[in-house]
Amino acid sequence: MTTTTIQIPAEDLKRQYQLIKDEVRAAIDAVLPTGKYTLGPFLEAFEREFAQYCGTKYCVGISNGTEALHLALAACGVGPGDEVITVANTYVATAFAISYVGATPVFVDIDPVSYNMDVSKVEQAITPRTKAIIPVHLYGQPVDMDPLLEIARRHKLWVIEDAAHSHGATYKGRKTGSLGDIGCFSFYPSKNLGCYGDGGGVTLNDDELYDKIRVLRYMGQHVKHVHEIIGFQQRLDPIQAAILSVKLRHLDEWNRKRQHWAALYDELLADLPVVTPKVSPFGTHVYYMYTIRTPRRDQLMDYLAQQGIGTQIIYGTPVPMQPAYRFLGYKESDIPIAAQYAKEYLCLPMFPELTEEEVRRVATAIRQFFGA
């Protein structure tokens, strides 16, 4: 790796801030004089707006996406001795949340085209201990939910969507986060909808689960100082919620820009020996990441860095192969496609505020690398 200063970063949150700073500062200025810095009307407003955006009855703001998954599993009553089926190609948080409730993650391989959970492999992973399935709408593309929901219904399993990459993506016209029992979002700064710190949330329709998650989120209380169960201190801050309300108004436009840059990358890279993302016919892709594949990934990454172009590898190690999960005893041959592709993924610069010149420069540099 060289030390060349990066000129086209893999992601750049500073550009977006410059464009919306007046709106953001006004939102923060509205919260600060209230003296109410946890829960309260700004959090409730964002929860209403995001639930409406996703097409669910409720949203509950949580401190981050990992805790959103954790509290969702806890609310569903998943616990020690249970198994939860998820996918090998995800961020480790998906699996950690399963471990936090004392359950065991069971990893299935990915579909070779979409890089999402291979839904046809889920049924054979079900055992009498299975309680839930967590599909992950990876890189911004929805999982094929209908067959998955059908399997879950037949086996009476919860479906908790990990929608950390997919704010605004649709499956057969419906938003991710509204398709299973609970949708879990991260509002980490670089996400399609991100705040200025850590943040997360769940979306759902069920009254009972909604009540449970609200109680779990705030120390097991319905009424202050009456702790009915052992809960958690995992609220989304109202300052972050107010910022998210501002940014939610821009989300569709930002997703359209990501889709525009993705289409341009598709066109400019079409004749090169790299695999570009394929959009499944049943949904829309919101390109949290624009991920290409090549067996020469590491050399390409170094070459682009020398040209001042930042890239990322998401994710270079399948979760079951991480040291933390060595105890589960997975081998690469258990998840062969995920294991192979993890060596090939490269995420190109992708954020709404890219310019056409930058996308063309990235594509030209990739052409040069392949001598095209």
Ligand SMILES: Cc1ncc(COP(=O)(O)O)c(C=O)c1O
């Ligand atoms: C797929 C996935 N799930 C869960 C999370 C956890 O979200 P957070 O970082 O807000 O805890 C992330 C965050 O990057 C993620 O990418």
